[in-house]
Amino acid sequence: MSRSLNLGILAHVDAGKTSLTERLLHATGVIGDLGSVDDGSTVTDSLELERRRGITIKAAVASFDVGDVSVNLIDTPGHSDFIAEVERVLGVLDGAVLVISAVEGVQPQTRVLMRVLQRLRIPTLLFVNKIDRRGAQCATLLASIADLLTPNIVALGDVREPGTATADFVPFDARDAAFRAMLLDRLTALDDDLLSAYVEDEGAVTARRLRRALAAQSRRARLHPVFFGSAITGAGVGQLLRGIRELLPRASDDVEGPACATVFKMERGAAGEPIAYVRVHSGTLRIRDRIKYGSRGDSREGRVTSIAVFERGASVPGNEVGAGSIAKVWGLHGIRIGDVIGDVIGDVVGDATSQRPAHYFTPPSLETVVVPRTERDRPLLHPALTLLAEQDPLINLRQDDVRREISVSLYGEVQKEVVQATLAEQFGVEVDFRPTTTICVERVLGVGTAEERIKQDGNPFLAGIGLRVEPGEAGSGIRFGYEIELGSLPIAFHKAIEETVHAVLREGLHGWQVMDARVTLTYSGYWPRQSAMHQGFNKAFSSTAGDFRNLTPLVLTDALRAAGTAVREPIHRFRAEVPADVFGTLLPVLTKLRAVPRESSVAGGTYVVDGDIPAGRVHELEQLLPPLTRGSGVLESAFDHFSDVTGPPPERARTDLNPLDRKEYLLRLSRRVG
Known part of the structure; x- marks a missing residue:
């Protein structure tokens, strides 16, 4: 009986991930002719934009059989701007193949992907691609993988004639003394039963038992077998297919359970x-x-x-x-x-x-306003962006009805170009973008309370609400709780208050989303459903959910004012590798970009600088580094933490009714209701 394996192919951009997918489909007889990324003829890059740009933008699914295993293969984007597409795939994988270029080595996105694969304990094989390319590394790359990705690796072969068109992967024989010793060393450190068997009788540990132990540790994501090869020539692909079949787990889902x-x-x-x-x-x-x-x-x-x-x-x-x-x-x-x-x-x-983190990777830290080039396209823009956000929820549309503007969240400039091209080609909407800005957040500083009672102090709503706002633990999100008896308020009113609290905190005192706070309902009051004599329901005498939805923003904003908030900006941890002779020139550039070097070290003729940099300045550093280092500089960065903004906090325009201005809020609300 055929068993399923849902397999992800992941890599840094240009490591050869899509080419490997094409080679696997060809090697298993699914396709007769190999496609080319450069020619735009691959199976999984089906979008015209993907074919034209030569990069994967959307995850694509293909399938093939290896013996009795039916593999659903998911080819994912490699560019960091499309990491959200990778994130959505991770939750459905049984195993993964992480592709590493033998020429470029371990790259920034490689490290990010491996960290997440390890955190989620997804069994992962490593495939070192491009061994036929000039400059291909083998032994030195293994040392780099152990240092930068994980020490829990085991190379299952060596490369013959690397850097040439005839380069090939030569698997080790389990009976080879050196390979057997290395395999025993790796496996006995993880398998106590194997260690005991080896101590009692070394000869009893056969090559077959070693292969079974390797498969067991690989399927538990405790050890990562390494293969070498070339997606272009096909070298090593047969051995990788065997590894996919033998070293990764099958889907272990419940066939008999409810759908x-x-x-x-x-x-x-x-x-x-x-x-x-x-x-x-x-x-x-x-x-x-x-x-x-x-x-x-x-x-x-x-x-x-x-x-x-x-x-x-x-x-x-x-x-x-x-x-x-x-x-x-x-x-x-x-x-x-x-x-x-x-x-x-x-x-x-x-x-x-519910036990998983909200995001495996950092949410977008950049934002831009999308501007239609003609007024004719304005009514078409929102529906088009809504469809794009359906496919990528982290675009996070933010519509400002007052200014008639729509903002989208982004990971980087390449994603902005793709959004622009997609709107033009698929929806016929030509757009430009305002300058990209950083998405900040607000954190609550202290404890604040506020309360409004029915028909008191200018409260125009038939609702009474008391709220307390206080800081929450880092990463806890917004938590809503009660200090009133749950039965003292109809359930519909409870729901109206809680939903509105979450909506209001998307725009704090300075317009940024409030993170990690506890909001507690401390008081409630309402007028029960009443009717005038001989008449039906009368709104003038009865509280409704709308009363609570309209009053909550005013009470919550007052409590937030009393607590106070601080604006925080996203900070990336970066590592820059530059030639030693330009290190002195780099430091003033980092200072200008508000980057703070933390550590520096020398490795041969290269300086390695680790530090922090505001997320909004990373793109500038990426652009400045190549000319500064004659094209030899290497930069990697990833979100690390939020830090309080120094100086006047940046303000973000609000998109709806403004509860910070009570008079304006009530006036606009009355017009909307009218």
Whole structure:
């Protein structure tokens, strides 16, 4: 019986990830002719924009069989600007292949990806690509991998004639004394039973037992086998396929359980219909099934109208999809990335995913305003961006109704160019962008309270609310709690207050999102549903959920004022490697960019500088480093922490009614209601 394996291919941009995907499909007979990234003819880079730019922008799924294992292969973007696409894939993987260039070596994105793969304990094979290229490294690269990625590696072979067109991967023989000694050293450090067997009788530890022990530790993500090869020539790909089959775990999903799946990608069909890419965790999804879907606290219901499963490189129509598999599903309107499908929302998958971090990678730290080039395109812009945000929720549309502006969140300038090209090509909307700005956050400084009672002190709403705001623990998010008896207020009013609290804190005193705070409902009052004599419901005498939604922003803002907030900006930790003779020139540049060097060291003729730099200045450093170092400088950076802004805090324009100005808030609210 064929078993499933959901496999991710990950790498730094240009390491050869998509070329390797193409070679794997060719080696397993799925495609007859190899495509080329340069020619835009690969199977997984299906978007015209991907073909033209030669980079992967969206995750793509293909499939092939290796013996009795059916592999669903997911090719992911390598450029750091599209890390959100990688993040959505990680939750559906059984194993991964991390591709490293033998020429460029361990690159910044390689390190970021490996850290996350280790944190999530995803079994990972390492494939060193481009051994046929001039300058290919082997032994020195292994040392670099052990130093920069993980020491828990074991090379399963050596390279013959590296840097030439005839370069090839030569697997070690488990009977070879040197390889056996190295393998025993790695495995006995992780396997007590193997160590005991070796101590009692070294001869009893056969090559077959060593291979089984290697597979067991690899499947537990405790050891990472290393293969060498070339996606262009095919060297080493056969051995990698054998490793995928023998050293990675199969999907261990519940075949007999209730139908349950998660959505990791969205796209639109030719008629604009939503298509959800799902990983099935348990049971079976079938056409015409009427099922629930959504997230915790937001459940919908719909009927599956069509299913496509992945077979031999392509998606083909199917009647059902079972546990462990990946498929495309039609018919579930309003479905979103991250939604759970099935009658077990919040149980089978919800409880597991609730323990995961909100993001494996850092959310975008940059923001820009999208400006249509003509007024004719203005009404088309928001619907187009909404569809893009459906496929990438971290774009995080922010509409300012007062200024008629739409902002999007970004990871970098390349993503901005892709958004611009996509809007023009797919939606016919030509846009420009305002200068990119940094997305800051606000943290609560102290404890603040506020309270408003019905018909007192100018309260125009039939609602009474008391709130306390105080700092929360780092990473805790917004926590809402109660100091009143839950039965003292109708449940609809509770929900209205809590939902509004979360909405208001998306724009703090300075317009930035408030992070990590506790909000407690300390008082409530309402007028029960009443009717005038011989008449029906009368709003003039009865509180509604709308009263609580409208009053909450005023009370919460007053409490926030009393507590005070500080604006914090995102800070990246960077590492720059530069020739020793330009080190003195680099330091003034770092100072100008508000970067703070923390450590520096010398390795041969190279200076290595570690430090902190504001996220908004990273792009400038990336542009300045090549001319400064004659093209030999290397920079890597990743989000590290938030730091209080020095000087006057930057202000962010509010997008809706402004509760900081009570008079204006009530005036605009009355006009909106009217």
